[in-house]
Amino acid sequence: MFENFDFDVIRRSLAYLFFDGMRFTLTLTAMAAFGGLVFGTLIALMRLSGIRPLSVVAGLYVNLMRSLPLVLVIFWFYFLVPYIGQWLTGASRPVKVGAFASSLITFIMFEAAYFSEIMRAGIQSISKGQPMAAQALGLTYGQTMRYVVLPQAFRNMLPVLLTQTIVLFQDTSLVYVVSITDFLGAASIVGQRDGRLVEMYLFVAIIYFLISCSASFGVRRLQARLAVVR
Amino acid sequence: MNYHWNWLVFFEPSPTGGGSYLDMLLSGLLLTIETSFCAWIIALITGSIVGVMRTLPSKTASTIGFAYVELFRNMPLLLQLFLWFFVLPELLPRQAGLWLKQLPNAPFYTAAIGIGLFMSARIAEQLRAGIGSLPRGQKMAATALGLTTTQAYAYVLLPMAYRIILPPLTSEFLSTIKNTAVAITIGLLELTGQARAMQEFTFQVFESFTAATMIYLLVNLVVVTVMRTLERAVAIPGYIAGK
Secondary structure: OOOOOOOHHHHHHHHHHHHHHHHHHHHHHHHHHHHHHHHHHHHHHHHHOOOHHHHHHHHHHHHHHHOOOHHHHHHHHHHHHHHHHHHHHOOOOOOOOOHHHHHHHHHHHHHHHHHHHHHHHHHHOOOOHHHHHHHHOOOOHHHHHHHHHHHHHHHHHHHHHHHHHHHHHHHHHHHHHHOOOOHHHHHHHHHHHHOOHHHHHHHHHHHHHHHHHHHHHHHHHHHHHHOOOO | OOOOOOHHHHHOEOOOOOOEHHHHHHHHHHHHHHHHHHHHHHHHHHHHHHHHHHHOOOHHHHHHHHHHHHHHHOOOHHHHHHHHHHHHHHHOOHHHHHHHHOOOOHHHHHHHHHHHHHHHHHHHHHHHHHHHOOOHHHHHHHHHOOOOHHHHHHHHHHHHHHHHOHHHHHHHHHHHHHHHHHHHHHOOOOHHHHHHHHHHHHOOHHHHHHHHHHHHHHHHHHHHHHHHHHHHHHOOOOOOOOO
């Protein structure tokens, strides 16, 4: 089964795979997770605020994003972002946006919807007495959220947020559909050039598996340690 | 914005032959539905077997179930489809590999099986949680009545567990529909693929993707409505979801 294998192709392309491909994947994952968390928290606060127009808009956004396939969303933003850039800067023609910026915006906007649902659950899991006590102490709404509610919500939801980040890490491979070179894309390019798709895909599969698997084991251990005794 | 809007483009004949661009999108929708149903059946059957294995007293069975779930959960779906589509035929004996490569509709079968197995790991986890949420007394009562393990699962545990996990199964089914879009990478012309093709033929980016978006929203709405009705019909009395 392995007699025709050329494992040397992997060794030859290691530098390209990891320095070009994996760096792109990891940077995108980290930045999209951070951006998604920030925007997701804002959306969750909008949804939970008593102001009706805000909560309706936030709800519509989240439900729209969650009912579309990621591939379609990637296409949408890939073509939409240049026009948004043109509109923002007032340029006369659509702005050229790099591959990284385009996919970063896509993933932040998409993940914000999923992170906002997690943060919403986290905020709702906090007992009513906490914000009431904060109010009684004279904290404003902003202070209540910043110093009392959000830190606890974040702590409670950390394992779920990290699990979602692992899903995000795997989902970034879908930038393949707009021919952006992430880890999988880099392996595809080398594999197609050298006619060694089998070796490259198997290697990539093992790497993805090892990273995701060890990350989810880490999350499980963290979950056990973080569990608050009530 | 100097974008040329043309909403009538849907009624123009498509260069692929066989009707207008709207027909092209609808044929994509049909393929999306077919693929998701096939994948769903595979996912439900495999996922149920693995989910039950994880709850069995046998250490071997639960270890195998655990390994299965970890294997399919920790690789991107896109990569799993590539493994089935490009790698598997090369690893098989020459004859079998050749047969597999020449199979008509290969992207369809690959997508159905690949997405089905990917989703089965998630269904297995849901079912395990469902069985785990049942009171211990149920299994004990079944044993006390003299039921074998198979009978206990078939008549006591599974009927309850499936009714409890119906709401999460709905969202897994929605994920299955959304995941069929990934099969665009192995050349399956489902809804997203057709919208992409239409965009390439007509340069009407926003019209074609808006149409695809609307169709996906509609499909979601239909599935959610049907499943809510079903959930109400089978909700277990005495549980919060029940009457």
